[in-house]
Amino acid sequence: MVQGRAARSTFLALGLVGFISPAIAVEKGLTDKGEVLVRENCSRCHAVGLEGASPNAEAPPFRTLSSNYPVSDLAESLAEGIVSGHPEMPIFVFKPHDVEAIIAYLESIQDAPMDPEASPDAAPGETPDG
Numbered sequence: 183m184v185q186g187r188a189a190r191s192t193f194l195a196l197g198l199v200g201f202i203s204p205a206i207a208v209e210k211g212l213t214d215k216g217e218v219l220v221r222e223n224c225s226r227c228h229a230v231g232l233e234g235a236s237p238n239a240e241a242p243p244f245r246t247l248s249s250n251y252p253v254s255d256l257a258e259s260l261a262e263g264i265v266s267g268h269p270e271m272p273i274f275v276f277k278p279h280d281v282e283a284i285i286a287y288l289e290s291i292q293d294a295p296m297d298p299e300a301s302p303d304a305a306p307g308e309t310p311d312g
């Protein structure tokens with residue numbers, strides 16, 4: 183009986199590992215996919231990485247988007263066709279899974295978590311990372 187119980191807890195532990203690791207893999211895959219999508223579609227105008235200036239000076243670097251609104255607010259615009267009001271920016275319409283990937287990627291590169299109290303510039307004493 184003791185043996186049986188041990189076997190069962192081993193089974194449970196394996197089950198847990200099996201449950202957790204694919205979840206992480208999916209998350210990573212999603213972010214990677216989002217990165218590919220924005221590199222292909224957006225990087226000729228926007229800075230899409232953790233540093234660097236946008237090729238098009240008027241296009242905000244993606245890592246700064248959350249200083250204006252939560253990045254997830256973009257999901258709808260991406261799915262329905264993002265219209266920036268700027269004639270230079272083409273209209274994009276993405277499939278729901280692509281939208282999810284782009285949002286996941288954008289969230290992963292934001293400079294700082296969204297904070298309505300925060301000023302757009304780095305707070306005094308804040309160390310610029312990079």
Ligand code: HEC
Pocket residue numbers: 220223224225226227228238240241242247250256264266267268270271272274
């Ligand atoms: C041809 C150049 C160009 C491309 C390609 C481009 N953008 Fe833009 N984007 C701009 C410009 C210029 C602005 C600034 C618009 C403005 O100030 O109205 C902008 C602004 C934005 C904004 C901010 C809108 C706001 O109201 O704050 C978002 C979000 C955005 N772009 C997302 C994207 C995404 C996602 C892609 C790729 C799928 C992309 N852009 C591709 C030029 C571009």
